[in-house]
Amino acid sequence: MSNDVHLKEALDTLKTTGVRITPQRHAILEYLINSMIHPTADDIYKALEDKFPNMSVATVYNNLRVFREVGLVKELTYGDAASRFDFVTNDHYHMICESCGKIVDFHYPGLNEVEQFASHVTGFQVNSHRLEVYGTCQNCLTGQNKQAL
Amino acid sequence: MSNDVHLKEALDTLKTTGVRITPQRHAILEYLINSMIHPTADDIYKALEDKFPNMSVATVYNNLRVFREVGLVKELTYGDAASRFDFVTNDHYHMICESCGKIVDFHYPGLNEVEQFASHVTGFQVNSHRLEVYGTCQNCLTGQNKQAL
DNA sequence: ACACTAATTATAACGATTATAAATTAAATT
DNA sequence: AATTTAATTTATAATCGTTATAATTAGTGT
CATH class of the missing domain: 1.10.10.10 (Winged helix-like DNA-binding domain superfamily/Winged helix DNA-binding domain)
Known part of the structure; x- marks a missing residue:
């Protein structure tokens, strides 16, 4: 779109x-x-x-x-x-570079089962979840582009 | 322990x-x-x-x-x-009540595949991830114990 | 016990965000 | 198009979590 x-x-x-x-x-x-x-x-x-x-x-x-x-x-x-x-467009998660702070979107299917599981063990009614993956981007891995997060 | x-x-x-x-x-x-x-x-x-x-x-x-x-x-x-x-004891995630702010631990196995997937699509080297589930706890569902988050 | 360095304290500073009150303006109504 | 009114913007001050600073105090290896 x-x-x-x-x-x-x-x-x-x-x-x-x-x-x-x-x-x-x-x-x-x-x-x-x-x-x-x-x-x-x-x-x-x-x-x-x-x-x-x-x-x-x-x-x-x-x-x-x-x-x-x-x-x-x-x-x-x-x-x-x-x-x-x-x-907000469609659901996606974020990959975050711990070196330069860059945020890249990525799509991943059903973490619904995690929600269901969590709801079951804790007794909470679940509304949503938040997932972020942290790492280092290609730029920073190869040494260029250092800056504070 | x-x-x-x-x-x-x-x-x-x-x-x-x-x-x-x-x-x-x-x-x-x-x-x-x-x-x-x-x-x-x-x-x-x-x-x-x-x-x-x-x-x-x-x-x-x-x-x-x-x-x-x-x-x-x-x-x-x-x-x-x-x-x-x-x-830090062993790995666990957090279930957070959006009504009263209570945080409850829960254990869930391997989200490693998510890390691998994310690493693959984004080209990042992955270090860690963060997952939180949001919802409402039993107490707040039944109406007692309202307080600000 | 001594000396050396790290940790604590007290305080000020910082930066992101929000509250306030006065001025402006979008848009519903005529 | 002009009028009206409540929502929005602006400018500014205040708030709150956190960190920096400098002087004092206290762990720990000798």
Whole structure:
């Protein structure tokens, strides 16, 4: 599915949910959809400061929260470090480079059985799960491109 | 394996690694091993303030970092919210109640194949993975014990 | 017991995120 | 198109978890 369609559908979702479509929201969504880097709030803020010189960081955070609540966006949290935001398309997991911080999507089928198993042993009603794989990317393995996570 | 043995082994690990065993470290380790709540740094700080009225929060954080580096402790990060710390015994995953924040351990075999698969598709060299299942615990399902996460 | 170095303490600083209040604006209604 | 109103944005300050700093204290091998 093309990015244009994704954007159009996202805007529809907002309309349906009664969330106003402001230029800032439009731009943030567009950036999120086209971005491949799983950006932080600050990445987005910086990327849009040419188009919106007066936009506040709070606006970015506020709208990312709105998008998350509506289900358009997933927040990936990393302790003290800044959260990264991911436009929701279809289910995928993340492979994270511990050397340079790069995040690569990968698809993997049914971890439903893990959910079922966990539900059975703990007695919890399961809603979702989170899986991340950590390692080192090819770039970092061959020595180039070192930078802090 | 009993908690006493765990503590003794942990102290051995420290000795072997050349990490000094201070009363504070002893107490933090002991608390971590006996605690079932996957405490935050602040939980630990508060729990030990009777025994160590002059202990600094920094000491707790410093030592948790040391323990993590030596492999005795795992840090579970949750975005803006405080990290929780888990004494490493054998491999297990976490079931997290989204209503009250309770964390329950559960064991599950080989997710190695996921690691292998991910490594294959992404070209990363895999080090580890993280899996968490989210849901609602029995207590919260039946309505009691509501509190913020 | 001594000396050497690491660990602790107290405090300030940091960075990500959120709360607040005033100003602006999207969009429903006329 | 003008009006209205509540939602949104902005600017700023505040919050909270965590880390850096520098001075003091205390483990541990000799």
